[in-house]
Amino acid sequence: MAIIRDRELIEKDIPVELIASCIKEHQEGIERLNLLDNYYLGNHAILERPSDEDLGLPNNRLVSNHAKYITDISSGYVFGNPIKYEGAQIEAITEAYKAIDIVSHDSELSKDLSVFGRGLELYFMSSDEIPIPKVAVIDPRQIFLVVDDTVEYKSMFGVHYYEKRDMDNEVIGYNVNVYDETKALKYFAEELDGENFKVVEEIPHFYNAVPITEFSNNEEQQGDYEQQISLIDAYNILQSDRVNDKEQLVDAILKVVGFSFGDDEEEMSKTARMLKKHKILELPEVGADASWLVKGLNEAEVEILKDAIKSDIHEFSMVPNLTDENFAAQSSGVAMKYKLLGLEQLAVIKERYFIQGLRERLKLFANILGVKGKAVDMSDVIITMTRNLPENEVTIQELVTLRDFASDETLLSQIPFIEEPTEEIKRVKVQLEEKLKRTQREFGYPIDPPEDVTGDEDEE
Incomplete structure (x- = not known):
């Protein structure tokens, strides 16, 4: 600030x-x-x-980087397409x-x-x-x-x-x-x-x-994920503890009742190694039992909590989870915009403040170009930012059917790989003229018009 x-x-x-x-x-x-x-x-x-190294408990530290995801998606959505400038004297600036x-x-x-x-x-x-x-x-x-x-x-x-x-x-x-x-x-x-x-x-x-x-970025100059840091921390802790619990389940304590593995530490260690190697435990017939001491894991409840935290992260950051089932089906551009309504509200705020900065940039460039002898007036410049969103593209067949209802320049502007429709029309015209001359040459027709001979020779 x-x-x-x-x-x-x-x-x-x-x-x-x-x-x-x-x-x-x-x-x-x-x-x-x-x-x-x-x-x-x-x-x-x-x-x-x-x-706690003394207890020897697992201590996994998993990072689920929602912060990077939020930044990359929001920035790509708002700034993924080049910004367009229009104005009477904007050419010097754009160059x-x-x-x-x-x-x-x-x-x-x-x-x-x-x-x-x-x-x-x-x-x-x-x-x-x-x-x-x-x-x-x-x-x-x-x-x-x-x-x-x-x-x-x-x-x-x-x-x-x-x-x-x-x-x-x-x-x-x-x-x-x-x-x-x-x-x-x-x-x-x-x-x-x-x-x-x-x-x-x-x-x-x-x-x-x-x-x-x-x-x-906004009125408060806060980052896109700044208010979600506590939720991101909670998600990391939950995921880390889930893995810790799984490791503890694998390394569970074996409880034995009614018999002993040995009289001293050496005998007990030897019995434990043999048990691990052969995977066989022989118990007395009466009053003996062996079982694992494990903590009950309710995965369903943990999964619900994980999904709730993840949903809050995306909801409050207004950046949707694009891997969610809501985005799985193919949707039209309009339907996609409804799903991205929250992100669009975020984009509107980012765009508003960004354009304010762009106008300051234009003024500074206009000042320096003026010093170099290029007078530039920025008062009528229109700045346009377009969202980086998949659009429904018109097929070539559909464009052909519209030839009688729209100009060639308008139709060509709908084709993604044609950047300058006006220049493309000129190139097509040149190409057709060359093709016509080649055809005339092949059939023996004169390519250039005959010279116009006028007047009579002087009579003696």
């Missing part, structure tokens, strides 16, 4: 003490971000469960986006939104001979934005800081890069307390605004 400060704290330059104060506040939230990242990577609390593969960038950003609840972009110019505007997704644990305390929350500056290491990969300090509306100020600090910040470099960035944009 952006850090809020009074704009009056900045007179001409940003005070080092203010930078250090903001870094300190940012670090207070890193523990939460580390927890969310660990759950996505599969490092769950169950792995830290202590074991710049293609040059930096913005589609892959958006996919990476969507993962940070789902895991951490927010994602941050840093804009810069490439180091090529002909610099181009570029953008990078930065780990939210290393970057933050500082805004003013007005109702508009306008950006004042941003900070990107990370460890500096020597040749032995030992930490020797921190690189602290501070970005305001005109320049990037780079510091080196042994500690982040603000007392020993040394200026390394000051360079202009030409974006005419703070070149950092913060995207939000």
Whole structure:
């Protein structure tokens, strides 16, 4: 979440003490971000469960990574298809986006939104001979934005800081890069307390605004599975204990009545080894008995509890279990949308906040392209995000029957493997003309029209 400060704290330059104060506040939230990242990577609390080695009881620690499933499904559903931009002067922006593969960038950003609840972009110019505007997704644990305390929350500056290491990969300090509306100020600090910040470099960035944009996953900036962590922990414990019970069942204690395996430990161990080897136990005729001491397992009740916890995880995260029997049958696109109603509500919220960030990105790219002499107006840009959902495709036979009711361009746009219907129509036209000429040549018809000879020769 952006850090809020009074704009009056900045007179001409940003005070080092203010930078250090903001870094300190940012670090207070890193523990939460580390927890969310660990759950996505599969490092769950169950792995830290202590074991009692003295009792020799099994201590399985199973991880069912619902966190990764929730993130991958929600991100793929909302951001699986490329975002489309439409506008009178959008071409310069889209060309710049293609040059930096913005589609892959958006996919990476969507993962940070789902895991951490927010994602941050840093804009810069490439180091090529002909610099181009570029953008990078930065780990939210290393970057933050500082805004003013007005109702508009306008950006004042941003900070990107990370460890500096020597040749032995030992930490020797921190690189602290501070970005305001005109320049990037780079510091080196042994500690982040603000007392020993040394200026390394000051360079202009030409974006005419703070070149950092913060995207939000929702109003609270919470991750998609953040509120389900306790349920995920309960599911891991239940599954781990089920396996523990199975192991204890296999290693059950043999209870014997009416006889002894031996008079001392050596004789009892020898009898136990023979019993294990030959699988035969001879008992006296009267009053003797042998049986296993086992704990009764009610698998039906455990399975009901497991399904209930799993159902709650998917229900409250609004990400359905796609392996459930409700998704087993083949369904039309419309029927599938009804089954994904909860996920669609989640997608609407994610899309709304993502588009807000995209408009900030457009402004920054428009600013830098303006500096390069390409005036771009972003006021009429329409941003369209389409869900990554299987659709009912029209067959070729159905398209042929519609030729008299729709234009060729509209019909070709319904075919998945044709990306540019207009260009395809031009190529087909050229192809037909070449075919006609080839046919005329084969039948001896003149390909080019005869020359038009007009007028009479001069008479002497």
